[in-house]
Amino acid sequence: MDHLDALENESIYIFREAQRKFKDLAMLWSIGKDSTTLLWLARKAFFGKVPFPLVHIDTGFKHPMMIEYRDRMAKEWEVDLIVARNEEAIRSGASPEKGRFACCNALKTQGLQQLLDRRGFKGIFLGIRRDEEGSRAKERIFSPRDKNFEWNYKDQPPELWDQFNTSFRPDTHVRIHPLLSWTELDIWEYIRREEIPVCSLYLSKDGKRYRSLGCVPCNFPLASGASTVDEIIEELKVTKTPERAGRAQDHEAAYMMQKLRSLGYP
Amino acid sequence: MSGQDTLRIVIAGHVDHGKSTLIGRLFYDTGSLPEERYREIERTCREQGRPFEFAYLMDALEEEREHNITIDTAQTFFKTSLRPYIIIDAPGHKEFLKNMITGAAAADAAILLVDGAEGVREQTRRHAYMLSLLGLRQVVVAVNKLDLVGFRRDRFEEVEEEIRGFLLSVGIVPAHVVPISAREGDNIATSSERTAWYSGLTLLGALDSFFPTRDIAGLPLRFPVQDIYVGDGKRVYAGRVESGSLRAGSRAVFSPSGKKAVVRSVEKWKQPALPEAHAGECVGVTFTEELFVERGEVLSEEGEAPLAVREISASLFWLGNEPLRLSSRYVLKLATSEVEAVLSAITERIDSSTLEVTERHANRVENLEVANVTFTLLHPIAADTFKENPRLGRFVVEVGEFVAGGGIVREVRSDRPGGATRVVRLTAMMNTEPDGNFIDLSREAGPVEFEVSPGFVARLGEGEKVAIRLCTADQLERISRLAFGYGLGMTFRRGSEGNRVVLFREGPVSQAATEEGFPVI
Ligand SMILES: Nc1nc2c(ncn2[C@@H]2O[C@H](COP(=O)(O)OP(=O)(O)OP(=O)(O)O)[C@@H](O)[C@H]2O)c(=O)[nH]1
Ligand SMILES: [Mg+2]
Numbered sequence: 001m002d003h004l005d006a007l008e009n010e011s012i013y014i015f016r017e018a019q020r021k022f023k024d025l026a027m028l029w030s031i032g033k034d035s036t037t038l039l040w041l042a043r044k045a046f047f048g049k050v051p052f053p054l055v056h057i058d059t060g061f062k063h064p065m066m067i068e069y070r071d072r073m074a075k076e077w078e079v080d081l082i083v084a085r086n087e088e089a090i091r092s093g094a095s096p097e098k099g100r101f102a103c104c105n106a107l108k109t110q111g112l113q114q115l116l117d118r119r120g121f122k123g124i125f126l127g128i129r130r131d132e133e134g135s136r137a138k139e140r141i142f143s144p145r146d147k148n149f150e151w152n153y154k155d156q157p158p159e160l161w162d163q164f165n166t167s168f169r170p171d172t173h174v175r176i177h178p179l180l181s182w183t184e185l186d187i188w189e190y191i192r193r194e195e196i197p198v199c200s201l202y203l204s205k206d207g208k209r210y211r212s213l214g215c216v217p218c219n220f221p222l223a224s225g226a227s228t229v230d231e232i233i234e235e236l237k238v239t240k241t242p243e244r245a246g247r248a249q250d251h252e253a254a255y256m257m258q259k260l261r262s263l264g265y266p
Numbered sequence: 267m268s269g270q271d272t273l274r275i276v277i278a279g280h281v282d283h284g285k286s287t288l289i290g291r292l293f294y295d296t297g298s299l300p301e302e303r304y305r306e307i308e309r310t311c312r313e314q315g316r317p318f319e320f321a322y323l324m325d326a327l328e329e330e331r332e333h334n335i336t337i338d339t340a341q342t343f344f345k346t347s348l349r350p351y352i353i354i355d356a357p358g359h360k361e362f363l364k365n366m367i368t369g370a371a372a373a374d375a376a377i378l379l380v381d382g383a384e385g386v387r388e389q390t391r392r393h394a395y396m397l398s399l400l401g402l403r404q405v406v407v408a409v410n411k412l413d414l415v416g417f418r419r420d421r422f423e424e425v426e427e428e429i430r431g432f433l434l435s436v437g438i439v440p441a442h443v444v445p446i447s448a449r450e451g452d453n454i455a456t457s458s459e460r461t462a463w464y465s466g467l468t469l470l471g472a473l474d475s476f477f478p479t480r481d482i483a484g485l486p487l488r489f490p491v492q493d494i495y496v497g498d499g500k501r502v503y504a505g506r507v508e509s510g511s512l513r514a515g516s517r518a519v520f521s522p523s524g525k526k527a528v529v530r531s532v533e534k535w536k537q538p539a540l541p542e543a544h545a546g547e548c549v550g551v552t553f554t555e556e557l558f559v560e561r562g563e564v565l566s567e568e569g570e571a572p573l574a575v576r577e578i579s580a581s582l583f584w585l586g587n588e589p590l591r592l593s594s595r596y597v598l599k600l601a602t603s604e605v606e607a608v609l610s611a612i613t614e615r616i617d618s619s620t621l622e623v624t625e626r627h628a629n630r631v632e633n634l635e636v637a638n639v640t641f642t643l644l645h646p647i648a649a650d651t652f653k654e655n656p657r658l659g660r661f662v663v664e665v666g667e668f669v670a671g672g673g674i675v676r677e678v679r680s681d682r683p684g685g686a687t688r689v690v691r692l693t694a695m696m697n698t699e700p701d702g703n704f705i706d707l708s709r710e711a712g713p714v715e716f717e718v719s720p721g722f723v724a725r726l727g728e729g730e731k732v733a734i735r736l737c738t739a740d741q742l743e744r745i746s747r748l749a750f751g752y753g754l755g756m757t758f759r760r761g762s763e764g765n766r767v768v769l770f771r772e773g774p775v776s777q778a779a780t781e782e783g784f785p786v787i
Contacts, residue, residue, distance in 0.1 A: 001546050003272055003350060012548040013492075013506050020493045020561065044535040047495070047502070047550065130341050134326020137340040140368070144667075154329065154337060157668035158364040158585055160371035161660055163599045165668050181352070183343050240301045255328040 004190050008041065011178040013162065014141055015045035018123055018176045021166040025052040025176075026082070027125035028112070028266060031066045032213040033198050034127035036073070037187050038179055040196050042125070043077065053080040055124075057111045060090050066213060069199040082119075086111035100218060101256060109264045113149050116173060125176045126266050131183045132243060135258040139177055140165075147171040149264035175266075184211075184243050185236045192229045203227045211243050271478045274352045276370045276402075278393035279379035280386075281358035284410040286336050288379060288448035289353050290320025292470070295455035298344040299323065320449065324355040337362060339369030348474045358389050363634055364585040367396055367672070375404035375476040377469070378429070382421060382445070383414040386428045392619040392634075394429075398436035399583055399636065399674060401656050404479075405433070406472040407440045413447040417460045435621060442472040482545075485509035486570035487518075488650075488658050490601040491563050495550065502533065502550035503559075508601065508657035512551065512565070513542040520563040521648035522574030527553040527565075562603030564648035564658065570719070572658060573689055574646040577610070577679035582639050582663070583618065584631045586670030590639075590663070592629040598641060600649055600661035600675075607641040614638040639673070651675050654693060688714045692722040692732070703732040708764050710737050716748050723752050726771035736765040745769070 001009075018025060027042060027050075029035045042050045056070060074081040095103055116124070130137045140156055142164040157165050168174055179187075191198060201210045201221075208221035209232075222241060226232040257265075277285040290307075293299040307322040310331065324340050325331055336357040344351050354373055356366040370376065376397050380390055397405060407429050415421045422445045433440055444453055445461050446469060452458035455470045467475070487510030495502045512518075514532050519525070532540040533550040543549045551565070564572055578598075584590050590609065598607050615625040616636040624635075631637040652659030652674040663671040679688050688710050707714060726732070736742055742758065745767050749756045757768045 001271070001544070006272065006546065009506065009546055009548045016492050016504055016548070045548070047533070047535050049497075131343055134340075137324070137326065137342060138338045153327065156338060156365070156368075158368045158672075159669065160368055160662065160672055163662040163669060167664070167667050169667065181341070258327055 004186065004193060007182055007186055008044070008190070010181060011038075011041045012045040014164075014176065014178040015042055015125070017162075017164055017166075018125070018142075019046070019051060021164075022123040022174075024120055024122045025125065026055050026119070026121045026123075027052060028127070029054040029056050029070070029081075030127070030213065030266075031056065031062070031070050031199055032127070033187055033191065033202060034129060034179060034182075036196060036198060037182075037190060038125060038127040039077070039079070040194060041178060050077075050079050052125075053082050055082045055084055055112075055115060057108055057115075058083050058085045059108060059111070060085065063201060063213070065201055066199055073197065082115070084111055084115040086114060101260065103218075104260055104265060105263060108266070109149070109260070112266075113264060121173065122168070123174045123176050125178060127179050128177055128266060129182050129184070129187075130180050133257055135261050136180075139180055141177050141180055142166060143175040143177065144168055145173050145175060145264060151175075151262050151264065153258075153262060185233065188229060188233050188236060192233065198229075202232065204231075211241075272350045272352055273375065273473070273476055273478050274354060274373045275375050275377060275473060275476075276354040276356055276373035276397075277377045277379060278356050278366065278370060278397060279358055280381065280384070280389040280393075281335065281360075283358060283379050283381040283384070283387075283390070284321075284448040285358060285379050286321035286324040286355055287319070288377070288408065288410065288446070288454070288469075289342065289355055290323040291448050291451055291454050292353070293323060293342075293344060294320065295451050296344060296346065296470070335359060337365070339365045341369075341372075346470060346474060351473065356393070358393075360389060360392070360634065363392070363396075366393060367400070367583065367585065370397060370400055370402065371672070373400075373402060374479045375406070375473070376402050377406050377408055377473075378433075378440070379408045379410050379448075380425055380429055382409045382412045382425055384411075385425050386432060388619045390429070391432055391621075394433055394438065395436050395618050395621065395636065396583065398438050399581055401652060401660075401674065403438065404476045405438050405440045406469065406476075407433075407443040408446050408448075408469055409443065410446050410448050412445050412452065412461070413450050417445070417447075417452075417458075419461075419463045422461075422464075441475060442467055444469050444472060482509060482656070485545075485655050485657075487512055487566050488572065488601075488655060489551070489565040490603070490648075490658075491520075491559060491561050491565070492602050493561060500552055501556070502552055503565075504548070504550050505565075505602070506548045507543050507545050509545050509655055510567075511542050511544045512549070514540065517568050518565050519568050519571050520557075520559050520565055521571045522646040523559060523563055524574070525557055525559055525563075526568070527555060527557055530554045562601075562605075562647060564601065564603075572648040572650050572655075573678050573680045573691075575643065575649040575678040575680060576646050577640060577642050578607075578649060578661075578673075578675055579613075579638070579640045579677040579679075580661070580673035580675050581636065582631070582671055582673035583636050584633060584671045586663075586665050587633060588665065588670075589633070590631040590637070590671060596641070597664040598643070598661045599664060600647060601658050603647040605647050606644040608644070609639060610642040611640040612637050613640070638676070646680070649675055649678055651678060651691075654691060688712060689717055690714060691717045691719070693719045703730060705732065705734045707741055708735045708737050710741070714741050714744060716744060718748065718752060723754075723771070726754060726769065727774040729770075731768055731770045734767045734769070735763075736767060742767065 128136050140159045204224050204227040209224045210221050226235045340355050342353050354369040356369040409425050426443045446453045453468045488508040492505040530552045532543050612628040614623045615628040618636045650658040659675040662669045755770050
């Protein structure tokens with residue numbers, strides 16, 4: 001079986017398993033290429049109709065082009081979109097100038113936690129991949145979080161033969177990761193094959209493009225002349241720059257991503 | 267099989283023998299280590315005041331780097347000119363065996379690493395045994411840290427002999443044994459001059475000689491129902507083809523219910539009429555008649571259905587903190603079926619590092635132990651033995667919230683009047699294990715039935731033989747009736763190794779005879 005077909009089937013199997021086992025599911029849609037691919041796979045798994053809502057955690061720092069793309073695609077694909085904001089933190093002026101760790105944690109992690117508390121979601125699909133960074137390489141496909149939202153990465157339950165851990169205590173939730181086995185290059189090759197529309201910030205303008213989409217103050221475009229999906233694929237085959245090089249929160253301090261993620265950051 | 271299929275490799279072995287280092291080095295030597303990652307590792311090592319550690323590519327957690335130990339399994343990706351690889355790092359510490367198994371269960375092949383200075387240690391043996399239980403047969407051994415023993419050939423050969431001996435006792439014959447230094451890069455991607463006495467493959471060359479194992483050719487169709495979607499006036503049965511292929515228009519049967527159906531359509535999104543689907547594909551299926559079957563039922567072709575199993579004998583590894591107890595109830599998950607089961611026998615308790623049987627007819631199995639056990643299921647499910655079909659021949663045991671153990675099915679017994687009957691299936695796929703065409707019934711005192719597939723008879727027609735070790739005269743009677751019915755020859759011998767029958771056939775089998783079906787004798 002072709003490499004992309006194998007990945008696609010693996011992801012679909014995970015989606016269907018989660019849908020069967022959990023009543024209250026939602027999917028995080030960050031508007032980026034990964035979670036948009038994830039959304040595409042969900043449409044495939046459920047024959048075109050996504051049976052759970054999509055959640056966008058809006059920090060208030062997102063690029064207007066991301067918001068425009070989000071609303072356009074949500075309408076075209078007829079998905080149930082929830083936009084969640086940690087209003088209190090936004091009002092009290094949370095921003096990266098006061099510390100990136102605190103800002104990410106308040107606007108993203110707590111924004112998500114508030115939504116889970118309010119809506120009672122038991123399972124959240126996330127488009128993280130093992131090749132993004134070290135702590136994600138150690139993730140399980142079904143990854144339990146305790147009632148404080150924390151990831152106990154030092155003692156994860158075993159997971160084998162596609163028999164996922166799906167019975168959890170009522171005060172916990174599970175993160176479900178259908179894209180763990182995909183690489184950045186796989187994602188782009190799949191986007192090309194399936195002709196999935198992506199946000200235009202990924203395509204080069206004035207010699208720069210975003211390789212990863214985040215908040216405006218902490219995420220920078222990288223020098224690149226790749227202005228089509230084909231050119232992006234060619235670029236990735238030779239580049240030595242890691243994907244998250246333009247993401248300030250990954251580089252601020254040693255193990256910052258591990259610490260953010262142990263508290264519930266995607 | 268195309269050279270493009272991804273191969274998944276797990277690296278196993280005792281703590282500190284250099285598994286993570288090897289992965290870092292493999293990346294470095296193949297130009298796959300991104301510059302930025304290299305500099306980040308260099309910086310961290312400098313801050314810690316220690317020499318460059320290739321292991322940090324995989325050991326990314328703060329706690330791992332602090333103690334220079336791998337805690338959890340991680341996966342990473344790289345490509346050779348031949349194909350893409352997924353490399354799975356497994357922790358070597360005993361305490362993290364559950365993480366090692368999580369990693370190894372996903373692999374097609376394994377590198378078993380042994381420190382050339384220290385030699386074979388407790389987790390080397392335990393990991394080797396686990397690889398064998400998980401059904402991994404493609405194994406390459408790397409004897410590491412040869413820089414510490416001056417690349418001495420005699421030392422390498424000593425370790426090679428020791429590990430070969432142990433592997434053989436768990437049914438594994440390594441494809442290669444390669445002398446390496448992970449830290450210094452000898453025989454990883456390129457041949458080393460420091461081991462001029464070695465003329466075999468490099469480690470990378472050895473990996474390129476392995477095959478992906480997802481799709482085992484020649485197995486019959488198994489399509490476990492994963493979920494049922496109702497809408498647009500139809501019921502779509504969603505699932506993944508675990509083996510064989512599923513064709514539109516074919517006659518099929520569900521197990522364990524025995525319901526029969528004709529496949530109307532095989533579907534994917536925007537592809538409502540596929541002619542067929544193959545192993546590994548997730549599809550939706552509709553049938554010409556309305557039928558109501560549940561998740562867990564397995565679709566197969568008539569005449570090749572899995573048994574409706576009421577009792578499973580298995581080899582099991584136990585990872586639970588609490589012991590597995592005789593006569594207790596557990597939830598077993600096998601493919602998409604979930605069933606409550608009583609642990610009705612613990613025939614043997616085995617030390618997973620020495621392979622020693624520590625107790626027979628035990629009443630508990632402790633953490634990290636292996637055991638041969640029997641579960642009595644509270645309702646029947648469709649299952650195969652691991653030998654016949656690995657995809658339906660393995661299961662996990664759940665305790666509370668989490669998976670606490672896993673097992674591979676050795677024998678299945680169905681639900682027939684007069685007690686649990688052991689059904690022995692004689693198929694063409696019998697010699698997938700090192701013990702070849704050999705069936706041991708010497709501990710099977712209860713009733714036995716034989717199911718014969720056409721492939722089995724054809725196989726004997728090609729000159730193969732099958733030996734069966736017996737327990738009762740009733741078994742002999744059944745086998746002679748089987749031989750009579752299928753035109754087979756047999757010899758019976760009573761010897762020091764027990765009572766044995768050998769089945770064979772003189773001359774090839776006619777086409778008509780191979781298409782007769784599956785009578786039960
Ligand atoms: N001299 C020498 N040292 C090595 C070699 N390979 C690894 N080491 C060292 O052995 C130590 C342990 O290596 P790791 O790669 O962390 O071992 P591991 O097998 O991954 O250990 P766990 O994952 O904790 O089981 C490190 O300090 C390495 O630098 C080698 O070929 N020669
Ligand atoms: Mg390690």
